[in-house]
Amino acid sequence: MGIADSFKDKAEQAIDKIGGDRVKQGVEKAGDKVDEMTGGKYASHVDKGQDAASDYIDRMDDNSNR
Template sequence: MGIFDDIKNTADAHEAQVEAGIDKAGDAVDRKTGSRYAEQVDQAQDFAKDWVGAPEGTTDQNANAPQERA
């Protein structure tokens, strides 16, 4: 298990806190930029939130797809 797997597992275990941090970071960027990049910030927030709750080894494009069993 690599360091990124450890990070993902920890983020998944504390999903609510991580998502709150993602929101706070996005709000800070919006304040600093005068909301000029609000659409891109929202996309980044959505991507990050999807990553936190997604099963390991998936991306936002296939997070809801059924997993194959070996």
């Protein structure tokens, strides 16, 4: 199992347990912390990762509500 598979499994568990909105808030906070710690040097990369994670969370949250 690769890191992406591990992330997907953990994300699905978190979405089921606390909901997609709270998971997305955590992703945003984590990205903000990375930006803070790097002085914004990688902000565009962090934002891209946050957007991808948010999109994935939305898809998983929609699937779990069916």
